[in-house]
Amino acid sequence: MIEIxxxxxxxxxxxxxxxxxTKSFSNIKPALSAGEAMIEASRCLFCHxxxxxxxxxxxxxxxxxxxxxxxxxxKGAAKTIFTQNIxxxxxxxxxxxxxxxxxxxxxxDMNEKPIDIGRxxxxxxxxAIENNIRFFQKGQPTRKKVxxxxxxxxxxxxxHELTVLGYEVVVYEAHExxxxxNAYGVAPYKFTNADAAEEVDYVSQIGFTIKTKTRVVAxxxxxxxxxxxxxxxxxxxxxxxxxxxxxxxxGESKKLGIPGENLPEVQGAAEFIYQLRKEEQKISVGRRVxxxxxGNTAIDAAVESAKLGADVQVLYHRTAQDQSAYDFEVAHAKxxxxxxxYLVTPSEIxxxxxxxGVRCLQNEVxxxxxxGKSKINPILGSEFVLPCDMVIYATGQEKQVRFYHSISGLTxxxxxxxxxxxxxxxxxxxxxxxxxxxxxxxxxxAVAHGRDAARGIHxxxxxxxx
Amino acid sequence: MADLKINFAGxxxxxxxxxxxxxxxxxxxxxxxxxxxxxxxAVWKTLGQPIVNVSSRYGALNYKNDRMMGLNNIELIxxxxxxxxxxxxxxxxxxxxxxxxxASMMFETKEEWHDCIKRCEDVGVDGFELNFGxxxxxxxxxMGSAVGQNPDVCEKITSWxxxxxxxxxxxxxxxxxxxxTKAGLAAQRGGANAxxxxxxxxxxxxxxxxxxxxxxxxNGYSTHGGYCGPAVKPIALNMVSALAAHPDFHLxxxxxxxxxxxxxxxxxxxxGASSVQVCTAVMHYGFRIVTDMITGMSDYxxxxxxxxxxxxxxxxxxRVKRWEELDLNYKVVAHIDPxxxxxxQLCYIACEDGAHQSIALQEGTRVPAIKEESCVGCxxxxxxxxxxxxxxxxxxxxxxxxLVWAEHPANPHQIAAIH
Ligand SMILES: Cc1cc2nc3c(=O)[nH]c(=O)nc-3n(C[C@H](O)[C@H](O)[C@H](O)COP(=O)(O)OP(=O)(O)OC[C@H]3O[C@@H](n4cnc5c(N)ncnc54)[C@H](O)[C@@H]3O)c2cc1C
Ligand SMILES: Cc1cc2nc3c(=O)[nH]c(=O)nc-3n(C[C@H](O)[C@H](O)[C@H](O)COP(=O)(O)O)c2cc1C
Ligand code: SF4
Ligand code: SF4
Ligand code: SF4
Numbered sequence: 001m002i003e004i005x006x007x008x009x010x011x012x013x014x015x016x017x018x019x020x021x022t023k024s025f026s027n028i029k030p031a032l033s034a035g036e037a038m039i040e041a042s043r044c045l046f047c048h049x050x051x052x053x054x055x056x057x058x059x060x061x062x063x064x065x066x067x068x069x070x071x072x073x074x075k076g077a078a079k080t081i082f083t084q085n086i087x088x089x090x091x092x093x094x095x096x097x098x099x100x101x102x103x104x105x106x107x108x109d110m111n112e113k114p115i116d117i118g119r120x121x122x123x124x125x126x127x128a129i130e131n132n133i134r135f136f137q138k139g140q141p142t143r144k145k146v147x148x149x150x151x152x153x154x155x156x157x158x159x160h161e162l163t164v165l166g167y168e169v170v171v172y173e174a175h176e177x178x179x180x181x182n183a184y185g186v187a188p189y190k191f192t193n194a195d196a197a198e199e200v201d202y203v204s205q206i207g208f209t210i211k212t213k214t215r216v217v218a219x220x221x222x223x224x225x226x227x228x229x230x231x232x233x234x235x236x237x238x239x240x241x242x243x244x245x246x247x248x249x250x251g252e253s254k255k256l257g258i259p260g261e262n263l264p265e266v267q268g269a270a271e272f273i274y275q276l277r278k279e280e281q282k283i284s285v286g287r288r289v290x291x292x293x294x295g296n297t298a299i300d301a302a303v304e305s306a307k308l309g310a311d312v313q314v315l316y317h318r319t320a321q322d323q324s325a326y327d328f329e330v331a332h333a334k335x336x337x338x339x340x341x342y343l344v345t346p347s348e349i350x351x352x353x354x355x356x357g358v359r360c361l362q363n364e365v366x367x368x369x370x371x372g373k374s375k376i377n378p379i380l381g382s383e384f385v386l387p388c389d390m391v392i393y394a395t396g397q398e399k400q401v402r403f404y405h406s407i408s409g410l411t412x413x414x415x416x417x418x419x420x421x422x423x424x425x426x427x428x429x430x431x432x433x434x435x436x437x438x439x440x441x442x443x444x445x446a447v448a449h450g451r452d453a454a455r456g457i458h459x460x461x462x463x464x465x466x
Numbered sequence: 467m468a469d470l471k472i473n474f475a476g477x478x479x480x481x482x483x484x485x486x487x488x489x490x491x492x493x494x495x496x497x498x499x500x501x502x503x504x505x506x507x508a509v510w511k512t513l514g515q516p517i518v519n520v521s522s523r524y525g526a527l528n529y530k531n532d533r534m535m536g537l538n539n540i541e542l543i544x545x546x547x548x549x550x551x552x553x554x555x556x557x558x559x560x561x562x563x564x565x566x567x568x569a570s571m572m573f574e575t576k577e578e579w580h581d582c583i584k585r586c587e588d589v590g591v592d593g594f595e596l597n598f599g600x601x602x603x604x605x606x607x608x609m610g611s612a613v614g615q616n617p618d619v620c621e622k623i624t625s626w627x628x629x630x631x632x633x634x635x636x637x638x639x640x641x642x643x644x645x646x647t648k649a650g651l652a653a654q655r656g657g658a659n660a661x662x663x664x665x666x667x668x669x670x671x672x673x674x675x676x677x678x679x680x681x682x683x684x685n686g687y688s689t690h691g692g693y694c695g696p697a698v699k700p701i702a703l704n705m706v707s708a709l710a711a712h713p714d715f716h717l718x719x720x721x722x723x724x725x726x727x728x729x730x731x732x733x734x735x736x737x738g739a740s741s742v743q744v745c746t747a748v749m750h751y752g753f754r755i756v757t758d759m760i761t762g763m764s765d766y767x768x769x770x771x772x773x774x775x776x777x778x779x780x781x782x783x784x785r786v787k788r789w790e791e792l793d794l795n796y797k798v799v800a801h802i803d804p805x806x807x808x809x810x811q812l813c814y815i816a817c818e819d820g821a822h823q824s825i826a827l828q829e830g831t832r833v834p835a836i837k838e839e840s841c842v843g844c845x846x847x848x849x850x851x852x853x854x855x856x857x858x859x860x861x862x863x864x865x866x867x868x869l870v871w872a873e874h875p876a877n878p879h880q881i882a883a884i885h
Contacts (some may be wrong), residue, residue, distance in 0.1 A: 035854040046751045068758045071727035244559035 011389045012284045013309045019131040021281045025189045029119055037123040041070035044115050047106055055104035058085035058448040066120055069120050078128035079135045086160045087153050089199045090182045092122035094193045095444050098328050138207045139166030144461050147241040149216045152180020153443045154434025155247035157450030159208045161451040165458045169208035174215035180249055184274045187300045218406030243457045246432040249432045250440055251398035260349030269394035276304055285310045286390025290358050292346055294323035298394035299333050306336040317345040318374045348389050357387040422456030431457050468767030468884040469774050472739045475660035475718045476634040477593045479566035481506035482775050483759050486722050486743035487570035494554030503753035504760055507566030512543035512597045514572040519545050525671030525682040537746045538671040540602055543572055556589035565831050572597040572609050584873035593633045599640035599665025602691055614640035617652035624656025634659040640669045644666050645714045646705040654717055662720035664702045666692025695746035699724030703737055704811035710738025710783035728762030736782040794874055795866040798859040806856045811848035821846045
């Protein structure tokens with residue numbers, strides 16, 4: 001067994017220069033020029049009952065908006081997009097289009113490059129946002145109030161649609177800025193803080209209130225330390241509002257439950273990325289970073305560490321075929337020099353004051369389980385230590401179960417809030433959508449939930465009156 | 467937001483986008499789907515005495531990767547019984563009372579015309595279109611373009627129709643004629659309320675190089691068919707402008723020919739049309755394309771601070787002049803933007819071999835240089851350049867007054883023309 005001691009000074013890398021950061025975190029889907037957009041739009045076949053639209057979780061009429069770009073009507077194109085998906089801007093940048101719309105484009109069946117739908121969508125939405133063209137107004141006042149808990153994609157989409165439907169809406173957001181994981185989660189080479197802020201402004205201009213730095217809590221004891229941040233009691237919201245939408249996303253990264261986890265250079269991926277986004281990438285990482293897990297969040301954390309200068313190893317206990325990260329994300333990581341180490345389970349993080357390495361066990365594949373994933377068994381005596389200076393664990397996120405338990409009658413399923421097709425929970429006054437309902441998917445799923453939940457709330461409140 | 471509603475020769479429609487008389491208006495089912503999708507009007511597939519159609523019927527011109535730049539057909543008028551068409555027109559009018567429904571017709575005798583007009587008016591159609599344009603099959607029987615090509619017959623039949631019709635009558639003109647204004651004026655003399663143009667253009671699309679068959683082939687043989695689609699737009703625009711600018715012609719014009727987007731529509735309207743009709747684009751992509759036409763047109767009118775379609779009508783018509791009226795002292799030369807040039811040198815070879823040898827290649831760069839002294843300002847290089855706005859045609863100040871041919875020293879009749 002190898003034990004390596006690392007010199008204090010080499011442990012953390014300096015924060016890269018501004019110019020270096022700008023370059024390494026530059027957008028991986030740069031904007032199309034008007035000419036490029038025209039050429040790409042002209043390729044679209046305008047399919048009937050288009051497979052791309054069917055594959056879009058928010059059902060954007062893709063052939064229509066592309067045709068509108070082709071006919072040099074970017075305003076009409078933006079309207080087509082925003083009518084279905086008011087966060088069309090972020091979706092254009094962050095959607096995994098390869099497995100959604102672009103993956104379904106009929107050009108794939110001709111072995112030709114699918115239409116660049118994401119960037120065309122970005123072209124149209126940017127046009128509307130940059131020219132501050134708005135398509136929706138506050139609806140006829142219903143004199144009813146709805147509270148939205150969480151200012152992420154689900155909450156914003158819900159608040160927007162409710163405002164169109166004539167409700168008075170207040171969004172409660174615990175963090176300093178609204179936007180949810182668009183502001184604090186997705187990779188900055190897809191969507192920057194400036195992009196996120198611009199989108200929140202555009203969406204909220206319709207006239208709903210966002211109370212940032214305001215966490216909704218179940219009990220008074222859960223007060224925050226900083227005077228700048230506030231708490232609001234859920235009970236009070238229940239009294240003041242006619243309905244409540246829960247769009248709270250997920251919780252902290254799941255702990256690994258192995259020794260050494262409390263060392264200072266051990267971090268959850270969600271927390272690491274939060275910090276990265278908050279500090280606009282001006283953070284330091286270990287010289288050698290080990291990322292545990294091989295989902296999309298793990299890959300993001302690995303790529304981001306690599307862009308900050310680290311040597312990065314991703315550890316995954318099963319095989320490459322079993323990892324949940326998308327192939328194109330893995331390819332992106334490999335292009336950024338991230339190394340992958342499969343069939344390895346970490347058993348301990350070693351180091352006295354600081355992280356010095358990860359003790360691992362090699363696994364072997366013994367078969368396939370009923371979900372089609374490899375069955376694995378640790379190989380006896382295969383223990384080894386992977387030296388490193390920082391560990392990021394990315395094996396999923398907790399759900400905010402304790403909070404949900406404080407709502408009487410709310411049913412959870414594996415920690416996810418159970419809803420009916422109207423996105424109504426088992427407590428009639430509460431609706432929910434986004435990651436807290438689906439357990440963590442994409443921004444576009446959260447937007448579709450939020451939009452449809454608003455319509456569900458509308459039906460519920462109309463029904464209540466009649 | 468601009469109002470797209472129009473009053474075309476007394477026919478009210480929610481917007482100027484109408485379906486042309488053709489397969490998309492074969493049935494009530496289709497027309498209702500079209501109205502649901504947003505079309506403002508529909509001209510029913512031409513009614514007439516029973517006919518039989520051939521199989522196959524259409525041929526197309528593809529240009530490189532683009533399908534159906536031009537479409538050709540050897541189809542005739544409706545092949546469904548008149549009673550069925552009339553019954554379905556009634557259903558459409560009942561369900562869509564505010565949309566424009568126009569009956570297209572083509573008959574031989576005055577009695578036939580009168581009878582059909584009566585039956586159509588009884589079910590509530592908003593107007594008539596007289597098909598004097600079909601270039602195949604019907605003209606051989608003395609109908610269609612055989613009428614459109616003979617101004618006297620056109621005038622006479624129009625006047626027959628006007629005796630019976632209480633609703634507005636549109637005469638649809640054939641482009642298979644030397645001077646479209648003769649036909650338009652004949653329709654006007656006959657008392658028509660409006661004209662529409664163009665119908666299809668005589669054509670044979672293609673020859674199969676393996677079998678030597680002309681296309682579309684009916685068991686090895688073909689016939690001259692009617693050409694339409696994007697390729698015919700310039701021809702249609704020219705004919706619309708000729709009528710719109712004619713001093714003696716005063717009827718509203720419904721523009722047809724190669725229209726696919728709001729931009730095409732706007733061009734026809736600027737040229738003098740006050741409604742437009744579409745066939746090929748719908749045959750290619752379906753009724754849904756009208757959404758882009760509606761949103762695009764309404765945004766365009768807004769951007770021009772115009773409130774209604776009529777504000778846009780005809781602004782360009784008077785700018786299409788006779789050649790002799792153009793200013794011979796006006797001059798432009800090509801200018802290449804080296805920043806966007808990709809160095810393909812298509813402009814160079816086009817000018818060198820195909821025009822005026824006014825572009826030079828340069829040492830050390832692939833960006834060509836314009837020889838301004840010899841550039842005649844023909845536009846060719848800017849047309850072949852694959853990069854948008856890379857070659858622009860820049861006005862040169864010649865310091866000379868406007869000079870037209872009549873006054874030009876090179877004109878042998880110059881003195882006579884001035885004095
Ligand atoms: C690292 C990472 C990368 C990702 N990358 C992508 C990507 O590239 N593309 C993509 O489509 N998706 C990506 N996702 C997924 C995507 O971000 C989420 O699916 C989406 O943001 C879910 O939206 P939401 O509104 O449900 O939740 P969130 O975005 O999590 O928003 C929930 C909001 O609620 C607030 N909140 C929570 N509790 C309270 C409370 N008690 N009181 C007040 N406010 C509260 C939170 O602060 C947060 O702002 C990524 C996720 C992660 C973690
Ligand atoms: C298959 C086909 C059938 C047509 N049949 C008729 C007809 O019955 N009556 C008529 O007036 N025009 C007919 N047309 C002509 C169209 O109405 C229209 O004038 C022409 O196609 C030009 O418009 P477009 O370029 O939009 O297709 C037909 C065109 C096509 C392609
Ligand atoms: S599937 Fe592809 S080609 Fe067809 S409409 Fe969608 S983007 Fe266009
Ligand atoms: S388009 Fe329809 S009617 Fe025409 S050949 Fe194809 S299947 Fe037959
Ligand atoms: S055609 Fe246009 S892009 Fe090509 S060399 Fe000439 S100027 Fe440059």
